[in-house]
Amino acid sequence: MSAVVGAASRGAEAAPEMALRNAVAQARRWYWQRISAMVLAVCVVLHLAGMVWAVRGGLSAAEILSRTQGNALFAAFYAVFVLACAVHVPIGLIAITSEWWRWPPAAATWFARGVTAALVVLGLRAVWAVYAPGA
Amino acid sequence: MLVAAMNDKTLHVRIWRGLGADDDGRFVDYAVPRQDSQTVLDVVTHVQRVLDATLSYRFACRVGMCGSCAMTVNGQARWTCRTHVAKVVGADGVLEIAPLAHLPVVKDLATDMSAFFDKWARARGRFQGTLTRHDDFARVSPETPERQAANAGIECIGCAVCYGSCDVVQWRLDFLGPAALNRAWTLVNDVRDTDRTARLRAVAGDAGCHSCHTQGSCTERCPKAIAPTIAIAGLKRTVARAAVKGEL
Numbered sequence: 001m002s003a004v005v006g007a008a009s010r011g012a013e014a015a016p017e018m019a020l021r022n023a024v025a026q027a028r029r030w031y032w033q034r035i036s037a038m039v040l041a042v043c044v045v046l047h048l049a050g051m052v053w054a055v056r057g058g059l060s061a062a063e064i065l066s067r068t069q070g071n072a073l074f075a076a077f078y079a080v081f082v083l084a085c086a087v088h089v090p091i092g093l094i095a096i097t098s099e100w101w102r103w104p105p106a107a108a109t110w111f112a113r114g115v116t117a118a119l120v121v122l123g124l125r126a127v128w129a130v131y132a133p134g135a
Numbered sequence: 136m137l138v139a140a141m142n143d144k145t146l147h148v149r150i151w152r153g154l155g156a157d158d159d160g161r162f163v164d165y166a167v168p169r170q171d172s173q174t175v176l177d178v179v180t181h182v183q184r185v186l187d188a189t190l191s192y193r194f195a196c197r198v199g200m201c202g203s204c205a206m207t208v209n210g211q212a213r214w215t216c217r218t219h220v221a222k223v224v225g226a227d228g229v230l231e232i233a234p235l236a237h238l239p240v241v242k243d244l245a246t247d248m249s250a251f252f253d254k255w256a257r258a259r260g261r262f263q264g265t266l267t268r269h270d271d272f273a274r275v276s277p278e279t280p281e282r283q284a285a286n287a288g289i290e291c292i293g294c295a296v297c298y299g300s301c302d303v304v305q306w307r308l309d310f311l312g313p314a315a316l317n318r319a320w321t322l323v324n325d326v327r328d329t330d331r332t333a334r335l336r337a338v339a340g341d342a343g344c345h346s347c348h349t350q351g352s353c354t355e356r357c358p359k360a361i362a363p364t365i366a367i368a369g370l371k372r373t374v375a376r377a378a379v380k381g382e383l
Contacts, residue, residue, distance in 0.1 A: 020383070023339030027378035030345055030371055098341075099306050105341070 029091045036088035043081040068130040075131035082123030090116045144169050146220065148178055150190065151233040155240045162231065163187075175208050175215035175223065179232060179244065192244035199358065202292035205299065206244050207233040212299035214358040235299040237308075251295050251312065258315040259337045262322060263330035273327045285324040288317045288366050290359050297353035297363055309342040313353035313363035316344055320366035323373060335374050335383060344370040 054067075068074050090112035097103040097111060146167045153160025167181050176194055183190040194204040199217040206215050208223050209231050224230050238246035266273060275282055297313035298304055304312050311319075319338045322328050338344050347367045354362040377383040 019340060020336055022341055023336050023343070023374070024378050024383055026340045026343075026345040027371075027374045027383065031375045031379070 029094070032087055033091045036084045036091075039080065039084040040088055043077070043084060046077070047081065065130060069133050071131065075127055078127045079124060082119065082127060085123065086116050086119040089119060146173075146178065146224070147227075147229045148182065149229060149231045150179070150182060150244070152190070152243050153240065154242050160240070162233075169220075173220045175206070175213065175218045175220060175230070175232065176204050178220060178230060179206075179215065190244070191242040193246075200292060202294035205235050205294040205296045207236055207299065212236065212296040212356055214294050214296060217358060235295055237299055237301070237304045238295065246295075248295060250308075251298050251314070252293070254311045254315040255293075255318055257337060258311050258319040258343075259330055259334040260315060260318040260322065261330075262325065262328055264327045265329055266327070275326060279326075281324040281326055284369065285321045288321045288361050288363070291317055291361055292359060294358065296356050296358055300352040300356040302350060302352065303346050303348055307342065307346055310346050311338065311343055313347075313367065316347070316370060317361060317363040317366040320369050323370065332377070332382065335370075335377050338370050339374045339378075339383065344374065347371075 054064075093115055094108045094112045097108045098105065103111070146169050148165045148167050149162040150165060151160050152163045165182050165186055167178050167186075170177065176197060179190070179192050180194075183192065192204070192206070194216060195201040197204075197216045199214060202214070204215045205212060207213075208215065208218060209225055209229075211223075212235055213223065215232075220230060232244065234240045234244050234246045238248060238251060241247050264273075277283070277286070291314060293314060295314065297317075301310075301313055303310050316338055319334055322334060323331060328334075344367045347364075349364060349368065351364045354364040357363065374383065
């Protein structure tokens with residue numbers, strides 16, 4: 001009897017703790033998604049404007065690489081762009097997978113972590129490819 | 136035959152009839168005499184008093200104060216006592232009246248609002264102060280931003296029109312919903328209240344303010360012109376600040 005009561009009270013203590021962890025996690029996700037959205041807003045505008053400006057007279061792959069290779073400012077800008085995507089996209093995917101597809105929280109979170117890793121690795125690899133001399 | 140009988144003096148009304156979730160509900164057609172300045176609640180009352188006494192629905196004040204007569208009228212949640220038929224009747228002259236969405240139906244147009252009000256309690260929608268009746272009144276300037284934010288949401292009548300209009304409530308049945316979160320926001324801004332941290336914990340998380348997609352249906356449909364969307368955005372900001380400071 002006492003064991004049952006003990007288990008029940010432990011459950012009652014664990015539930016608010018889990019709810020608090022969830023509350024803090026959701027709050028963090030919210031502000032990280034807000035901050036990354038602000039960064040992305042600037043990055044997307046600069047990216048589109050830069051593209052339109054750069055190709056206005058036609059541009060070959062060789063010409064692009066001649067401008068980007070060794071250009072630290074270019075590499076830093078797109079590295080920030082990649083990292084902002086890697087923060088922003090997975091948080092949105094957690095909401096989509098849990099609401100639309102009813103994935104359990106753990107599955108949605110691990111899926112999002114996988115997407116984060118893929119975006120960081122593939123994105124930074126792409127930045128490196130156009131920055132590194134002779135890459 | 137019913138439609139053929141319709142004219143300017145008669146309204147074609149379709150009312151949802153059924154005994155809750157276990158019963159296959161259906162719309163039943165009625166012909167109701169058209170009146171000047173007729174409200175949707177007038178129409179339902181005519182059906183119940185003249186055409187079919189077994190029709191169940193809920194109302195009390197009939198003047199937009201009690202929040203008990205909300206129904207789905209031609210696909211949108213509305214307070215029926217203050218909704219004129221002329222404003223909402225379709226181009227085909229049909230008035231379709233169904234129970235409020237996202238709540239279990241008790242019978243016909245009456246819904247079980249327990250879940251809706253339980254969520255007000257879950258969001259800690261109860262004022263918690265320190266003063267007793269023996270203390271002097273707390274003096275709160277109406278000019279302060281906190282009091283103005285509280286005043287903006289304080290006139291909620293608990294009609295659940297926002298709740299029945301919210302897509303997130305449909306997706307996540309445990310979502311606290313616009314009305315409960317709006318209530319919590321008024322208390323977060325009440326400088327006399329002492330339950331702030333517990334309330335912020337209660338409204339944060341998966342089933343709380345962070346689930347809101349800011350679609351704004353609640354604000355669009357609120358008959359009292361309250362903006363729960365703004366209240367929920369305020370809760371998100373306040374919870375975030377508390378989390379950063381480690382006060383959550």
